[in-house]
Amino acid sequence: MILIENISKSFGKRLALDSIDLSVKDNELFGLIGPDGSGKTTLFRILCSLLLPDSGKALLNNHDVVKDYNKIRRIIGYMPGRFSLYNDLSVEENLNFFARVFGTSIKKNYGLIKDIYKRLEPFKDRRAGNLSGGMKQKLALSCALIHRPEILILDEPTTGVDAVSRKEFWEMLSGIIEQGITIMVSTPYMDEAVLCNRVALMQEGRLLRVDSPQAIIDAYPKDIIALRADDMYRLVMDLRDFPQADSVLLFGQEVHYSGKGKNIDRDAIRKYLEDKEHKDIQINTISAGIEDSFLQLMA
Amino acid sequence: MNSFAGFVKKEFLHIFRDPRTLLILFGMPVAQIMIFGYVITNEIKDIPIAIFDQAKDRASREISNKLVSSGYFSLKMNLNSIKEVEPVLRQGEVKEVIVFEPDFNNKMESGNKGTVQLLTDASDPNTANLIVSYTSGIIRDYALSRYGSEKMPSLIEPKIRMMYNQDLKGVFMFVPGTMALILMLISAMMTSISISREKELGTMEVLMVSPIKPFQIVVGKLIPYIVLSFINAVVIIALGTFVFGLPVRGSLILLLLESLLFISLALSLGILISTVSNSQMVAMFISLIGLMLPTILLSGFIYPIENMPLILQWISNIMPPKWYIIIVKDIMIKGEGLRFVWKETLIMLGMTLFFMLAAIKRFKIRLE
Amino acid sequence: MNSKEKVIEVRGLTKKFGNFTAIDRLDFDVFKGEIFGFLGANGAGKTTAIKILCGLLHPSSGKASVAGYDVYKQTESVKRSIGYMSQRFSLYEDLSLYENIRFYGGIYGLRGKFLKERSNDMIARLGLEKEKKTLIADMPPGWKQKIAFSIALIHEPKIVFLDEPTGGVDPITRRQFWDLIYEVASKGLTVFVTTHYMDEAEYCNRLSIMDEGKIVALDSPDRLKSEYSAKDINEVFVKIAR
Incomplete structure (x- = not known):
């Protein structure tokens, strides 16, 4: 269990974290969603005892991150933003090294990492520097797990990795959850939020909303049309000029529109667009996705 | 202890896997000692000189012959008047003028002091210094062979520094300096780079978040470099002895122990540097500018400390290589023991402790 | 988008490095004003293909023309008709906004009063008049991205290559960036873009998906989704790449 109470942190004049309160339950897969510079990494570093908070306190399984940092460092597994591997060591040597640093061995905890590591095993003599992004990510995860941590902290593990590897990575996380480990993961990809038990949306050092993905989607307050x-391009520009328009956002080949009030007058919009000589106009009522919800919260 | 052994093993793997590191570790010392050695031995050769011989007797002729046949000097002209001395020096036709006083041989024979005046072009003070040393050495040598050591008249005040360096080889002065330079650079630069590299890679973050202690990280980083630097010291001493014929007159064990002390000093400096630099490039810059330049310029390696302005002489006292060079010269060339170099050893020991404590104190358990 | 004027024409394009075939007989066309997405897993051959189309690398065999110029013989003309922007934005952090624009303009041979006007125009269009003298290092990533994009267009190229242009930028800024891409495409510029973000791929008019040096799928996002009966491009991609 992770308990964060009123944590603040500034770097010089910049307030990176602004009184964060958060609790993560045992064996939960908890996501921290937010853009770059929103404070995710700072919060994680404080939880890992790498940074001292200016105020507030944080407990990981009842150990204080400031006072009990020695204990903290035994019970957590941490994977920093860049996959921190030694490029000049082989896959196996990397894993061996991290196992020894934590006073354990690959053999002892092989069961935990088996599902992940078996995909790497054919390449175990290859230098980490010559691995693809997806394989580096798997190796880094194995290294963070090798000492069987109670809590796993993953800082943007899917950034810069292709879609297939990302999908595999999330599958692995559910495997780890089954082993009874608590996971806190951050990501800038909003679509990954739905894969977590609960998520916190973060922006400019503050938590905008903490809830299950479904509850966040359900809380979207307005009608929305595609x-x-x-x-x-002309459609977007013209819709933004429409007097009732509140949010007009491109979503792939569609535009998502919501008005100033809750309801949308579809006929008025169609007429407005026809007057502007748009052709092949299609209007569909849709239910909001997680991204609509986040964008609405962040706006 | 298992985790610590794993750490040391990893460090060795890093070193042996990186061709550039290996080249710097083992190529640079050999190359530098060879370059310095040969460049320096060739420097004093066929130096143009002039002789103003007012005595024209046995001693002055024999000394002149000895000078010219040494290969270091070539006689450009004989002068006939003291007035000619200044113009030839000023025009740069000769680098040195040797003046024998009248009745030189007799004054020597009778036990009075015979005087030889050496005038050099000091616009290049280092060469001038070398030329004077070489000349006085040859003159001294002559006196020694003619009279033996007991009755030797003091013809001129010989420089102490050259006294034990009878073959007058420049390399003798440069081997200790090069040793200091190489050990300093390799030890300090390589450790600081290797620690900063972990910061750059982000692996330092993971190490910090592991149960391994900061001093284990520090010592784990040090051990491989202590071993390799020590091998380097042995290689340099061997090269000096077998290639350049530089003897180790004093205790070899003492010399190696002193080298080990200097290596530890340099390594603690390296760690200190790494605590203030976040990238390999910064670490390299600080090492090169902060350590290599002072070692070359201020330690007495190339420019004799006694020729420096007073303020630089003071500064040279805080340069660790200065003390190491003194110790190495005393042990290798003069054959002195600890009785003679204990003061310098204590200074180095103090510096090592100081930097080591500062490094460990500054080495953080957190990111800021 | 409406026009059928070909801006990039590729036939049987192949590049081998020793025994390794990085790209294998690529065939595709890109039309004027089109936003063309170029997807593929790491190491699928995307970067090699882009390097050839930018005139930085010679193909082993096959034909390719960019803006009507041959990528074998007319690499200089190719380079003049394309703009390029990568994830790292390639801006000089220690130069100001204005200095960066002037520098890149100068590289493309813009001079004197003309360059000055063009630079001021660009700054005005970006809405960054007040930041003219601000160092790039002091700007948020979203600004840098827009500036880098504008600079890639300073010489009015026919095609702009965007190599993972939205890495490290937050979702709101990413959206604004796509607005910008749509804007330039509507003016007839061809946009050739690679990305890891599958939700972004949905913005493209047409997509090609590469796997092991070959193009395995090429169509509009909608048709790809129905062909693979997938709910989004992410699913299409995973189905293809697995």
Whole structure:
């Protein structure tokens, strides 16, 4: 269990974390979603006892991150933003090294990492520097798990990794959860939020919302429609000029629109667009996705 | 202890896997000692000189012959008047003028002091210094062979520094300096780079978040470099002895122990540097500018300390290589023991403790 | 997008490094004003293909023309008709906004009053008049991204190559960036873009997906989704790459 109470942290004049309160339950897969510079990494570093908070306190399984940092460093597994591996050591040597640093061995905890590591085993003599992004990510995860931590802290583990590896990575995380480990993971990808038990949306050092992904989606307060037309750019520009428009955002080949009030007058919009000579206009009512919800919270 | 052994093993793997590190570790010392050795031995050769011989007797002729046949000097002209001395020096035709006083041989024979005046072009003070040393050495040598050591008249005040360096080889002065330079650079630069590299990679973060203690990280980083630097010291001493014929007159064990002390000093400096630099480039810059330049310029390696302005002489006292060079010269060339170099040893010991404590104190358990 | 004027034409394009075939007989066209997405896992051959199309690398065999110029013989003309922006934005952090623009303009041969006007125009369009003298290092990533994009267009190229242009930028800024891409495409510029973000791939008019040096799928996002009966491009990609 992770308990964060009123944690603040500044770097010079910049307030990186602004009185954060948060609790993560045992064996939960908890996601921290937010753009770069929103404070995710700072919060993680404080939890890992790498940074001291200016105020507030944080407990990991009842150990204080400031006073009991020695204990903290035994019970957590940490994977920093960049996959921190030794590029000149082989896959096996990297894993061996981290195992020994934590006073354990690959053999002892092989069961825990087996599902992940078996995909790497054919390449165990290859230098880590010659691995693809997805394989580095798996190796880094194995290294963070090798001492069987109680809490796993993963800082943007899927950044810069291709879609297939990302999908595999999230599958591995559910495997780790089954082993009874608590995971706290951060990501800038909003679509990954739905894979967590609960998420916190972070922006400019503050938590905007903490809840389950479904509850966040359900809380979207307005109607939302998706529009298409032959000239998408003109469609976006014209919709933004529509007097009732609140949020007009491109979502792939569609535009998501919500108005100033809760309800949307579809006919008025269609007429407005037809007057602007848009062709092939399609308007569909949709339910908001997690990204709509986040963007609405962040706006 | 198992985790610590794993750490040391990893460090050795890093070193042996990186061709550049290996080249710096083992190529640089050999190259430098060879370059310095040969460049320096060739420096004093066929130096143009002039002789103003007012005695024209046995001693002055024999000394002149000895000078010219040494290969270091070539006689450009004989002068006939003291007035000619200044113009030839000023025009740069000769680098040194040797003046024998009248009745030189007799004055020597009778036990009075015979005087030889050496005038050099000191616009290049280091060469001038070398030329004077070489000349006085040859003159001294002559006196020694003619009279033996007991009755030797003091013809001129010989420089102490050259006294034990009878073959007058420049390399003798440069081997200790090069040793200091190489050990300093390799030990300090390589450790600081290797620690900063972990910061750059982000692996330092992971290490900090592990149960391994900061001093284990520090010592684990040090051990491989202590071993390798020590091998280097042995290689340099061997090269000096077998290639340049530099003897180790004093105790070899003492010399190696002193080298070990100096290596530890340099390594603690390296760790101190790494605590203030976050990237390999910064670490390298600080090492090069902060350590290599002072070692070359202020330790007495190339420019004799006694020729420096007073303020630089003071500064040279805080340069660790200065003390190491003194110790090495005393042990290798003069054959002195600990009785003679204990003061310098204590200074180095103090510096080592100081830097080591500062490094461990500054080495953080957290990121800021 | 409406036009059928080909801006990039690739036939049987192959590049081998020793025994390794990095790209294997690529065939595709890109049209004027099109936003063309170029996807593939790490190491699928995307970077090699882009380097060839930018005139930085010679193909082993096959044909390719960019803006009507041959990538074998007319590499200089190719380079003049394309703009390029990568994830790292390639801005000089220690120069100001204005100095960066002037520098890149100078590289493309813009001079004197013309360059000055163009630079001021660009700054005005970015809405950064007040930041003219601000160092790039002091700007947020979102600004840097827009500035880098504008600079890639300073010489009015026909095609702009964007190599993972949205890395390290928050979702809101990413959206604004795509607005910008749509804007330039609507003016007839061709945009050739690679990305890891599958949700972004949905913004493209057409997508190609590469796997082991070959193009394994090429169509509009909608048609790809129905062809692979997938709910989004992410699923299409995973189905193809697995």
